[in-house]
């Protein structure tokens with residue numbers, strides 16, 4: 491039997507019901523989305539399980555009746571599709587390589603694994619330990635964060651250390667929140683999967699990085715060693731500074747989320763390179779705003795002001 495697009499239903503990590511794009515075969519269904527434009531050149535979105543081990547990609551998920559109960563898998567699949575849609579519809583990018591590459595996600599990676607990552611080939615999600623995190627694919631900002639690492643790797647190539655690494659992390663947080671597109675005035679990260687036992691908290695805040703021990707100005711930059719213990723020079727710590735710059739920009743009256751996303755995306759894909767520093771990101775976002783909206787536009791002016799407000803430029 492040839493592949494045929496099917497519509498299933500599933501329960502997400504937070505207990506919600508979602509409609510899923512699946513692929514029917516002779517005696518059941520694959521967790522495979524073949525409905526996107528990428529399929530014209532063979533691209534798909536596929537979701538696997540590592541079955542609590544660390545071998546990747548693991549096993550492609552199947553189901554007999556197209557009613558999916560693996561909550562982490564349901565959300566990894568659904569949110570990968572949402573992230574694909576944002577990049578394609580808002581930014582004109584066809585998957586992470588802009589050539590319709592298949593997007594693979596693996597859930598149930600290891601045990602009590604309090605993280606998610608892009609490994610150079612695919613997205614990988616832990617289930618958390620039930621205290622620090624619940625299953626990390628349960629948050630769209632997490633999924634879009636990881637997929638954006640793939641975009642960054644294929645474009646700017648920002649190395650994962652010191653300021654370029656903090657920029658790498660910040661672009662993933664920025665696109666993570668833009669794709670998630672909640673009405674969240676605090677621009678939080680990971681709020682849906684962080685500390686399931688505590689309401690209202692998050693892993694990071696773009697509006698107030700200090701709330702979660704991140705700097706929000708260059709005068710608070712943390713000089714840390716390029717080691718695991720030093721968070722590779724503080725890539726998840728010093729990202730608070732470019733995160734705050736973006737927050738100040740996107741909340742400037744007259745600036746829209748869509749236009750902010752276009753400017754940050756253009757800077758990432760057209761101007762930044764492997765060892766770009768914060769000042770280079772300032773210059774790249776000003777240039778991108780100028781390209782798109784003009785030299786003396788509200789956007790270009792607001793970008794310069796936003797970086798100045800965090801002590802860059």
Ligand SMILES: CCCCC[C@H](S)C(=O)N[C@@H](Cc1ccccc1)C(=O)N[C@@H](C)C(=O)O
Pocket residue numbers: 604605606607608631632635636639659666679680681693726
């Ligand atoms: C395995 C090696 C480390 C990879 C770090 C990945 S890219 C990462 O940054 N993951 C995010 C997950 C995330 C994203 C958005 C919101 C919440 C959580 C991350 O921030 N991880 C934290 C826990 C960290 O690695 O310190």
Ligand SMILES: [Zn+2]
Pocket residue numbers: 635639659662
């Ligand atoms: Zn990351």
